[in-house]
Amino acid sequence: MNPRRGSAGIETGVTRAEVCAVACAELWRGAGEIMVSPFGTIPALGARLARLSFAPDIVLTDGEAALMANAPAVSSGRDAMVREAWMPYRRVFDVVWSGRRHVMMMASQIDRYGNQNLSCIGDWAKPRAQLIGVRGAPGNSVNHPTSYWVPNHSTRTFVERVDMVCGVGYDRAAAAGPAATRFHDVRAVVSNLGAFDFAGPDHQMRLVSVHPGVTADDVVAATGFELTIPDVVPESRLPTVDELSLLRDVLDPARRRDKELS
Amino acid sequence: MTDKRASLEDVVGELRDGMTVGFGGWGSRRKPMAAVRAILRSGLRDLTIVSYGGPDVGLLCAAGRVRGVVYGFVTLDSIALDPHFRRARQQGTVQSTEVDVGMFYLGLLAAAQRVPFLPTRAGLGSDVMRVNPGLRTVRSPYDDEEELVAMPALRLDAAFVHANRADTHGNGQMLGPDPFFDDLFLGAARRRFLTAERVVEPGKLLEEGPIQAITVTRLSTDAVVEAPGGAHFTSCEPDYGRDEALQSLYAKAGADPEGDAWRSFDERFLQVDESGYQAAVREAAASTGPEEIR
Numbered sequence: 001m002n003p004r005r006g007s008a009g010i011e012t013g014v015t016r017a018e019v020c021a022v023a024c025a026e027l028w029r030g031a032g033e034i035m036v037s038p039f040g041t042i043p044a045l046g047a048r049l050a051r052l053s054f055a056p057d058i059v060l061t062d063g064e065a066a067l068m069a070n071a072p073a074v075s076s077g078r079d080a081m082v083r084e085a086w087m088p089y090r091r092v093f094d095v096v097w098s099g100r101r102h103v104m105m106m107a108s109q110i111d112r113y114g115n116q117n118l119s120c121i122g123d124w125a126k127p128r129a130q131l132i133g134v135r136g137a138p139g140n141s142v143n144h145p146t147s148y149w150v151p152n153h154s155t156r157t158f159v160e161r162v163d164m165v166c167g168v169g170y171d172r173a174a175a176a177g178p179a180a181t182r183f184h185d186v187r188a189v190v191s192n193l194g195a196f197d198f199a200g201p202d203h204q205m206r207l208v209s210v211h212p213g214v215t216a217d218d219v220v221a222a223t224g225f226e227l228t229i230p231d232v233v234p235e236s237r238l239p240t241v242d243e244l245s246l247l248r249d250v251l252d253p254a255r256r257r258d259k260e261l262s
Numbered sequence: 263m264t265d266k267r268a269s270l271e272d273v274v275g276e277l278r279d280g281m282t283v284g285f286g287g288w289g290s291r292r293k294p295m296a297a298v299r300a301i302l303r304s305g306l307r308d309l310t311i312v313s314y315g316g317p318d319v320g321l322l323c324a325a326g327r328v329r330g331v332v333y334g335f336v337t338l339d340s341i342a343l344d345p346h347f348r349r350a351r352q353q354g355t356v357q358s359t360e361v362d363v364g365m366f367y368l369g370l371l372a373a374a375q376r377v378p379f380l381p382t383r384a385g386l387g388s389d390v391m392r393v394n395p396g397l398r399t400v401r402s403p404y405d406d407e408e409e410l411v412a413m414p415a416l417r418l419d420a421a422f423v424h425a426n427r428a429d430t431h432g433n434g435q436m437l438g439p440d441p442f443f444d445d446l447f448l449g450a451a452r453r454r455f456l457t458a459e460r461v462v463e464p465g466k467l468l469e470e471g472p473i474q475a476i477t478v479t480r481l482s483t484d485a486v487v488e489a490p491g492g493a494h495f496t497s498c499e500p501d502y503g504r505d506e507a508l509q510s511l512y513a514k515a516g517a518d519p520e521g522d523a524w525r526s527f528d529e530r531f532l533q534v535d536e537s538g539y540q541a542a543v544r545e546a547a548a549s550t551g552p553e554e555i556r
Contacts, residue, residue: 064440089440090367097364097382120351125354132337134335135334136364137362139362139363139383143384166389168387173386179383179410180386182408
């Protein structure tokens with residue numbers, strides 16, 4: 001069976017996408033009054049799930065220039081969003097540099113120390129594939145908690161060395177000195193196969209849990225560097241009945257979550 | 263007081279080969295596209311484009327107007343990547359300066375404030391330092407002694423921004439949700455050009471929207487151009503949303519610059535003057551049915 005397409009929790013009917021959304025949501029449990037900026041459908045679902053359950057104070061944006069007082073479905077238009085305050089891009093930088101934010105960005109490549117790339121593949125001077133650019137990853141990663149979402153876990157995304165360090169990992173932050181490490185906090189990675197933190201030796205990436213239907217060996221085979229694997233690897237938790245109902249009936253009735261894992 | 267109204271040709275006529283030119287907006291939102299189109303029609307060469315990049319960057323690259331690009335990203339928002347910019351990067355035909363979007367902001371701010379640099383944590387430890395070997399760090403002169411990135415001023419020879427409304431004196435009003443960094447682009451530039459959906463008499467902007475939306479003042483504009491549809495096909499809320507159909511056509515056709523689709527797009531939408539562009543857009547909207555253009 002291809003672990004990337006495994007249908008998790010057949011007994012309960014819970015899908016891999018739903019497990020991933022809960023794994024993302026867990027990153028913000030009890031986070032308090034910080035701005036949570038999720039990139040991607042499943043992180044957005046996770047953030048809204050957290051907001052409606054165990055992280056009621058987190059602050060979400062409407063994806064444009066406002067903070068939302070509610071957490072509508074990810075497929076809903078702007079009409080469904082209740083705006084509570086103004087947050088144009090310039091003020092987002094105030095928040096980033098204040099530290100009151102936890103971003104979950106995507107990563108085209110990520111390495112064992114949490115260095116992330118979304119700029120280009122190949123030599124930066126003349127890349128094989130130009131991607132979107134470094135965006136805010138350098139600043140985010142040295143200013144506030146930063147996590148990553150990788151919907152296509154493979155040896156092409158989990159690599160020995162990223163082609164362009166955008167988000168700064170633990171080794172690079174340490175080499176850059178105290179100003180870089182002071183607020184550096186690369187927190188977690190969630191992929192379609194499992195959840196990870198950086199509690200390995202020297203802050204190397206460690207497997208925290210595998211999603212139902214995935215084994216630690218599957219994860220190792222899909223990872224291009226040596227992961228820290230604990231003796232016992234638990235399964236990522238399933239959504240509760242209430243969470244499933246929020247995910248399916250309130251936050252994503254259009255089932256956008258499934259498209260991100262196809 | 264000075265009436266600063268001018269034509270697109272007037273203001274683009276002030277540009278010279280090799281200049282560094284900033285464009286306001288963000289991604290595929292409220293880009294000064296009428297000005298970009300006028301530059302496409304000009305014979306200008308070797309420009310360095312400074313932009314929170316969208317189709318402005320791609321179009322100028324495709325037309326061979328560009329020597330360098332200063333950017334933190336280039337995206338079409340609803341379409342992740344711009345095909346022309348990708349090609350220019352992958353073929354190595356443009357010189358690139360890629361920085362964190364916050365560094366970019368501080369570069370404009372430093373230029374507007376006439377200081378040589380502003381300090382920031384952003385960039386530390388990242389390959390932004392590697393690919394920009396000219397970037398320097400600076401040590402805090404205070405007890406903390408933190409060593410931060412010294413983001414140099416991004417000084418512009420000229421800047422273009424597009425507003426929903428302007429008055430004849432060059433005050434500009436942004437009626438959409440985000441004023442972006444347009445005031446800083448103007449502040450960072452030696453020659454400062456404002457285009458707008460509509461230009462009204464001085465003192466009449468408050469009839470159009472709230473005073474807080476007037477984020478550009480005449481202190482920072484040299485000329486104002488009335489350009490209805492001047493951000494099209496990017497969004498210009500609340501006057502119009504992004505023309506997703508045309509943007510999609512642009513992106514698909516742009517995938518092959520030698521192909522018939524791009525030749526046709528170029529002839530239809532770019533090898534025409536601004537009124538010709540707007541007419542082609544109306545025609546395209548009529549032929550594709552209910553897709554709202556404006």
